[in-house]
Amino acid sequence: MRDSADKIIKKIHPEIRSGTKWSASKTTQEAECSLRIKDIMGVTQSNRAGLGSTTNKIFSKEGPKEKRDMVLEEVRVFEEEQRTAVAVAQAKQCAWTKWNDIEPIKLSWKSLIAMEPLAISFLLRSTYDLLPNATNLKLWGYTDSDLCFSCKQDRGTLRHVLSACPKLLQLYTWRHNQVLEIIIELLRTQYESANQQPVTVKQPTIQFDKEGECPVRRKNSEVKQLNGANDWKISADLFTFLQFPAHIIQTEKRPDIAAWSDTKKSVLLIELTVPWEENVEDAHERKKNRYESLRADSIEKNWKCFVIPIEVGCRGFLGHSVISLLTKLGITGQKLKAASN
Structure with a gap:
């Protein structure tokens, strides 16, 4: 109401009763002060993206509606920081604050x-x-x-x-196989769809931005892992003993999933782990190192070999590696959301 264009509404100062632990007016004032300080600081970069890759709004130059939206977002950030600070102090109930490389579950x-x-x-x-x-x-x-x-x-x-x-x-093995079966069905459907498409090989191009224009982030809709071949085959170490393709290399190692294309001379080794959520990073590195020798031997045979460890926590939380794999294979949007649930 304070920023309303109507003079009558602008004079109204309602009393907002929000309890004794939280004050709406005080929180709003703190959010506005924080936004003004950010204006003084100017445009900053906190991640690995280059300068100019992100756009920052200037609070003092925005209109009334945009200012309200920025204040609301800043209040949400404050509340999330306070909630996280309380959670860190609870070592038992809030051990989830130590989980790295885990996708949060959004319960709608x-x-x-x-x-x-x-x-x-x-x-x-x-x-x-x-x-x-x-x-x-x-x-x-x-x-x-x-x-x-x-x-x-x-x-x-x-x-x-x-x-x-x-x-x-035995229960851990059963749980592992249940998760693996779901992932195999997703991958098999994607590979069968790729095999029905004509082979297309596009030459990589570089798109430049004009002088003085802000850089535009362009989405790459191509599925690089599946491009250039339509003879993909997939085999899994589930219910039956997986035999690694002998024409690639002879080995006794058995990854959970092996997918290969003879025309592209490319093979993907996918290894699933269902670890304790705090051990996702260690499990990823352990599995990656386990198949490093197999990858090196495949490269010597002039095959492109990709070792892709994926993790699903024992509570059901997906690791970033699962989302990354599904995205690279063309499972995006609503299909990815449905697969994650």
């Missing part, structure tokens, strides 16, 4: 309605470590022992139960 009303109640309960309670494992039951005063119910050797923490109990290895 549509997705919540489609999910099973037990799946929602497991997702939320496992994220905040509120499942009734042996350690929590002892902490809550229900039992006297915190030993794992299955192995009776180590403490039954959530991490032990979901990823480290020696008595639950």
